Amino acid sequence: MDKDKKPGAGFETGGLIERISGSTLSSAWKNGKAGQFKDLEDNCCYRFLETDGHYMAYKEEAGQPHTLPVVICGFCAYLIKKWGKDTLAIYNGYLDMRLGEYRERHRNDAGLPFRNLEEEFYSRHRTDEEELFRQSQGLFEYLGDSEAEIIRSYMDNYFRYIETKTPVRVKEAQKQDNQDKDNINHPPCFSRIFTATEQEQLYTGLVKGGFISAGTPYSHFCYAFGGMAIPGEEKPFSPLQWTGTVKELHYFISRHFPKEINQWLKAAQCFTKDNKPINKKSLSTAMDKYDNPPESSAVIDRLLS
Numbered sequence: 001m002d003k004d005k006k007p008g009a010g011f012e013t014g015g016l017i018e019r020i021s022g023s024t025l026s027s028a029w030k031n032g033k034a035g036q037f038k039d040l041e042d043n044c045c046y047r048f049l050e051t052d053g054h055y056m057a058y059k060e061e062a063g064q065p066h067t068l069p070v071v072i073c074g075f076c077a078y079l080i081k082k083w084g085k086d087t088l089a090i091y092n093g094y095l096d097m098r099l100g101e102y103r104e105r106h107r108n109d110a111g112l113p114f115r116n117l118e119e120e121f122y123s124r125h126r127t128d129e130e131e132l133f134r135q136s137q138g139l140f141e142y143l144g145d146s147e148a149e150i151i152r153s154y155m156d157n158y159f160r161y162i163e164t165k166t167p168v169r170v171k172e173a174q175k176q177d178n179q180d181k182d183n184i185n186h187p188p189c190f191s192r193i194f195t196a197t198e199q200e201q202l203y204t205g206l207v208k209g210g211f212i213s214a215g216t217p218y219s220h221f222c223y224a225f226g227g228m229a230i231p232g233e234e235k236p237f238s239p240l241q242w243t244g245t246v247k248e249l250h251y252f253i254s255r256h257f258p259k260e261i262n263q264w265l266k267a268a269q270c271f272t273k274d275n276k277p278i279n280k281k282s283l284s285t286a287m288d289k290y291d292n293p294p295e296s297s298a299v300i301d302r303l304l305s
Helices: 017-019 074-080 087-106 118-136 137-141 145-165 168-185 196-208 218-224 246-256 264-268 280-284 297-304
Strands: 035-038 045-050 068-071 240-244 269-274
Touching: 017 074, 017 145, 045 074, 045 269, 068 074, 068 137, 074 087, 074 118, 074 145, 074 280, 087 118, 087 280, 118 137, 118 145, 137 145, 137 246, 196 297, 218 240, 240 297, 246 264, 246 269, 246 280, 246 297, 264 269, 264 280
Parallel strands: 240 269
Antiparallel strands: 035 045, 045 068
């Protein structure tokens, strides 16, 4: 309704999502505010225009509504604007709209004949929408739990729908990109083959010996010593905090991994000392053949006995 139009008796009917869609004045919002949502430029960007509790006057800042922060944007806003329409029509409508906008933005680019705008669009659309959904979290201050859950469900399923429309070549490129990122976050592990018992024995021995913290994630330890996959919720890999001396770490590596290829590089990437990276050269030269072993050498010797 227009800013100066007063509500009638039926204004408090319908769910809160319907009230946003219809720009209905309401005081039933979860956060206790009174006012209405408006997509002022019809561009899927809803702002909240706050009034007094009786809808008699807008708050001062609502006098310049375009300066108000956007509360709902992206697919979330489109969904609410089209609330009650067929689900596939909403998904396809929004996808086509955004793809069309992307093509329009780039139609005069010099290199256009050599590009595939559709593949470019799909390679970034989900990431863009995840960010717009993050920016729309303020919406949930206004909705009750049940309606908030409905919005989140639509959002999750829209992301799934994007996957069904994404060209195969884009999916393969995204998969490779994820693998490359995973390789960056997961340094080379030690190649020695461990049984589950040996892994547990080594972990327990290092903790009891005071060489690593008892809080060291076991999945990260088993990645470094055994190459076991880290569960998704525990990624990415964090280097293990070595709480012994650098000389003790040198002795541990040379004693139990004498034939490991790139042993010092792997050790420097799999461990930190005092929350700082360990210099590979300093580690490799921490002892020479003429040095006496560290006092803890007997403990280290027994770690994998």
